[in-house]
Amino acid sequence: MNKNNRNKKTVVSLGHNALGYTTTQQWDAVKVTARTLADLVEAGCQLTITHSNGPQISMIHKAMTELRRLYIDYTPAPMCVCSAMSQGYVGYDIQNSLKAELLSRGISQTVSTILTQVTVDPYDDAFYEPTKLIGRNMSSDDAEIERKKGNFVKEIPGKGFRRIIAAPKPIDIVEIEAIRTLSDAGQIVIACGGGGIPVIEQKHALKGASAVIEKDAIAGKLAGDLMADQLIILTSVPNVYRDFGTPDQVNISSLTLAEAQKMIEEGQFGEGTMLPKIEAAIAYLTANKEGSVLITSLDAAADALKGKAGTLITA
Numbered sequence: 114m115n116k117n118n119r120n121k122k123t124v125v126s127l128g129h130n131a132l133g134y135t136t137t138q139q140w141d142a143v144k145v146t147a148r149t150l151a152d153l154v155e156a157g158c159q160l161t162i163t164h165s166n167g168p169q170i171s172m173i174h175k176a177m178t179e180l181r182r183l184y185i186d187y188t189p190a191p192m193c194v195c196s197a198m199s200q201g202y203v204g205y206d207i208q209n210s211l212k213a214e215l216l217s218r219g220i221s222q223t224v225s226t227i228l229t230q231v232t233v234d235p236y237d238d239a240f241y242e243p244t245k246l247i248g249r250n251m252s253s254d255d256a257e258i259e260r261k262k263g264n265f266v267k268e269i270p271g272k273g274f275r276r277i278i279a280a281p282k283p284i285d286i287v288e289i290e291a292i293r294t295l296s297d298a299g300q301i302v303i304a305c306g307g308g309g310i311p312v313i314e315q316k317h318a319l320k321g322a323s324a325v326i327e328k329d330a331i332a333g334k335l336a337g338d339l340m341a342d343q344l345i346i347l348t349s350v351p352n353v354y355r356d357f358g359t360p361d362q363v364n365i366s367s368l369t370l371a372e373a374q375k376m377i378e379e380g381q382f383g384e385g386t387m388l389p390k391i392e393a394a395i396a397y398l399t400a401n402k403e404g405s406v407l408i409t410s411l412d413a414a415a416d417a418l419k420g421k422a423g424t425l426i427t428a
């Protein structure tokens with residue numbers, strides 16, 4: 114056990130690899146993911162877990178939309194409802210797998226999922242320039258139907274068309290006090306899944322928005338709001354690289370905020386992939402200068418906790 118992690122309040126962000134892309138893949142993937150999460154618990158981390166939902170919300174949205182073809186009186190579910198469904202579905206699998214994995218190690222802990230809403234600004238530029246790909250590949254005819262409904266579509270070379278929706282910046286996590294209460298009580302919480310259900314404040318009510326919040330952005334916000342000791346981003350690469358994907362690619366084992374900012378300016382991070390993770394690190398470390406961010410893969414997490422892998426970002 115690494116004593117340095119004893120009772121460290123830790124936000125863990127899970128990417129696509131942790132969940133797979135289909136129901137059966139997710140079933141298998143979460144069992145592997147649960148082992149890494151249980152290793153973190155055994156290393157003394159007090160976990161609050163958040164996760165991606167791109168493939169899941171796409172699957173749910175597709176199912177809820179395609180029913181219209183079979184049943185003329187069927188009303189498709191709006192994106193915010195699909196987002197809520199994805200949180201329930203992914204949370205359900207993670208909480209049961211993690212609880213079972215912990216029990217197999219003799220650890221009995223409550224793991225629960227909090228359906229989480231996150232407020233967004235209705236005038237966020239993202240609503241005018243959507244960037245987040247969702248849903249199935251469509252023919253040009255189907256894409257035209259979507260356009261006529263007022264939806265945005267993007268051509269993906271060689272694959273057809275896909276819907277793109279807004280990824281507005283998260284403002285406030287509506288259920289943050291519930292998350293904090295459970296976390297402070299030492300319980301494992303799954304929250305803000307898929308970036309959180311985006312909602313717009315309207316007087317005393319919250320109205321669901323047709324958007325998907327970037328899960329890395331909410332991970333940074335959640336870690337900052339909880340004043341977590343560390344944010345661990347588990348993704349598909351063991352660490353961040355300089356000159357990624359080129360013959361000059363080199364591992365980066367540690368970064369300061371200033372170095373990370375400079376690398377952003379150099380265009381070192383892929384948009385929609387590594388860039389939002391680095392931006393999340395900056396947002397969190399700006400809120401908690403004493404914290405640290407570890408970016409690594411599920412496989413390398415145990416070594417990364419011992420300082421033998423991963424990229425550690427500090428203020």
Ligand SMILES: Nc1ncnc2c1ncn2[C@@H]1O[C@H](COP(=O)(O)OP(=O)(O)O)[C@@H](O)[C@H]1O
Binds near residue numbers: 347350355
């Ligand atoms: N500088 C970089 N260092 C490491 N990975 C990078 C870098 N720039 C872009 N990437 C890409 O970021 C990916 C991880 O982001 P992403 O695919 O969105 O995963 P996740 O689903 O875990 O969020 C890596 O697989 C890699 O292709």
Ligand SMILES: NC(=O)OP(=O)(O)O
Binds near residue numbers: 129164166326329
């Ligand atoms: N909500 C979100 O950012 O999910 P993905 O990482 O799966 O795109």
